[in-house]
Amino acid sequence: MSESKPANPSSVNNNSSSIDFTNTEIAFSAKSDKELKKMAKLFSLMNKSALVNVGSKLGLIAIKLRLPFVDYIVKQTIFQQFCGGENLNDCQKSIDTLYKNNTLTILDFGAEGKSEEEELNNVMSETIRAIEFAASNVSVPVISTKITGMVDNGILIKLQNKEQLSSGEQKEYEALLERIDKVCSKAAELEVGVFVDAEESWLQDPIDNLVMDMMAKYNNDRVNIYNTYQLYRHDKLEDLKAHHKIATEGGFLFGAKLVRGAYMEKERERASEMNYKSPIQPDKASTDRDFDAGIDYCVRNYKNIASCCASHNLESNRKQAVLIDELGLDKAHPHFNFCQLYGMSDHITFNIGKAGYNVAKYVPYGPIRDVVPYLIRRAQENSSVTGEMSRELSLIKSEIKRRGI
Numbered sequence: 001m002s003e004s005k006p007a008n009p010s011s012v013n014n015n016s017s018s019i020d021f022t023n024t025e026i027a028f029s030a031k032s033d034k035e036l037k038k039m040a041k042l043f044s045l046m047n048k049s050a051l052v053n054v055g056s057k058l059g060l061i062a063i064k065l066r067l068p069f070v071d072y073i074v075k076q077t078i079f080q081q082f083c084g085g086e087n088l089n090d091c092q093k094s095i096d097t098l099y100k101n102n103t104l105t106i107l108d109f110g111a112e113g114k115s116e117e118e119e120l121n122n123v124m125s126e127t128i129r130a131i132e133f134a135a136s137n138v139s140v141p142v143i144s145t146k147i148t149g150m151v152d153n154g155i156l157i158k159l160q161n162k163e164q165l166s167s168g169e170q171k172e173y174e175a176l177l178e179r180i181d182k183v184c185s186k187a188a189e190l191e192v193g194v195f196v197d198a199e200e201s202w203l204q205d206p207i208d209n210l211v212m213d214m215m216a217k218y219n220n221d222r223v224n225i226y227n228t229y230q231l232y233r234h235d236k237l238e239d240l241k242a243h244h245k246i247a248t249e250g251g252f253l254f255g256a257k258l259v260r261g262a263y264m265e266k267e268r269e270r271a272s273e274m275n276y277k278s279p280i281q282p283d284k285a286s287t288d289r290d291f292d293a294g295i296d297y298c299v300r301n302y303k304n305i306a307s308c309c310a311s312h313n314l315e316s317n318r319k320q321a322v323l324i325d326e327l328g329l330d331k332a333h334p335h336f337n338f339c340q341l342y343g344m345s346d347h348i349t350f351n352i353g354k355a356g357y358n359v360a361k362y363v364p365y366g367p368i369r370d371v372v373p374y375l376i377r378r379a380q381e382n383s384s385v386t387g388e389m390s391r392e393l394s395l396i397k398s399e400i401k402r403r404g405i
Helices: 033-046 049-064 070-082 089-100 117-135 153-160 167-190 201-218 236-250 264-274 284-300 314-326 346-354 368-384 388-403
Strands: 104-109 142-145 193-196 225-230 254-259 305-310 336-341 359-365
Touching: 033 070, 033 388, 070 368, 089 104, 089 359, 104 117, 117 142, 117 167, 153 167, 153 201, 167 193, 167 201, 167 225, 193 201, 201 225, 201 236, 225 236, 225 305, 236 254, 236 284, 254 284, 284 305, 284 314, 305 314, 314 336, 314 346, 336 346, 346 359, 359 368
Parallel strands: 104 142, 104 359, 142 193, 193 225, 225 254, 254 305, 305 336, 336 359
Antiparallel strands: none
16 A cells, blocks of 8 residues: 555565465454453344344434433444544554554544535544554555545535536535645655545546546655545446546556445435436346456556455455465555455454455544444444354354353
8 A cells, every 4th residue: 555654574474375264363363352252242233133223223313312321332332343543543552453463554534524614624634634643653554535525515416417516616616626635735745545435426426537636646656546436336347447547648656446335225216216227236246246357457457556455355355365366466565455444354354464465454533423323334234234244253253262262
């Protein structure tokens, strides 16, 4: 993710061309017996989708009503599992623990975007603070940001639909351009990468255009700016290749984070309600096919593409690692990256890191009440993915049994 920030070389196996994702000793080496048992209890609850759905609704209501003890309960459960802390300094302990386990950190300010100018400026300022904090940490090569956190979404929707902006809206859009340029300029100055999140299809095009403009401006000698491609959309593999072509012809480097996607149900519902063709793939097999094709494309074009396999799918991670090895490439090359969310899929992350590849955890942070929507999405997504939570829980239980606790 950065030429100046290599993974911690200690305990790395640089000769292994295969990764044992079932090695629970490596996967949970950072967890004490107490932490592992607590993790098992939490994941057991999250494995019950009905309980998660009811709990999510009650949790949002409790937060809005500011009921007593809610912050404490959230902090001691899902917040502690999936977030690094309430502010950047709180994250340092998690950052250091990850680094000791050959894993880098991607900082992600988890608060949801607002619409008032002061709030939008605050998101920009917090993002710049994260960049400065990352620059002081050898193990934090990248931060993540959302353009929707720096502008009212209505502006992006009008741009997507090629509608004329009013004079007031044009000023708001120009303010967004100034905000994102300040973020990218600071990132380039301090050589910290920026992952720009993908959003819903009805406002993604102007985000793509803006990120490509930032790449052209700031991805000259190294990749500082990355766009995100959601491969559960049937058009995004084509966009990935088209954007790479633009970068190649424009003489700048291309940055791509590949994900499957996060808004499938919302996308399908909107397409049905508004009577247009859904942008979502017809089935999971099609998504898997395009995701793996995207990984293959990026790895084979690594000389001018820095990419990240941002996935909890074990086979996709394995395929990227195997391809790097089969092509005889340097597994620690800064253009080859893997990442998973903090608190999840440790069997993937830490075993990849142990094998000597560049891997990182997305570490969200922010005030508890602000990141609750993020946390609820994590719980709902994981409980709805068939087999994933059960698999994770079974690995935790295997490690508990191995330790004899």
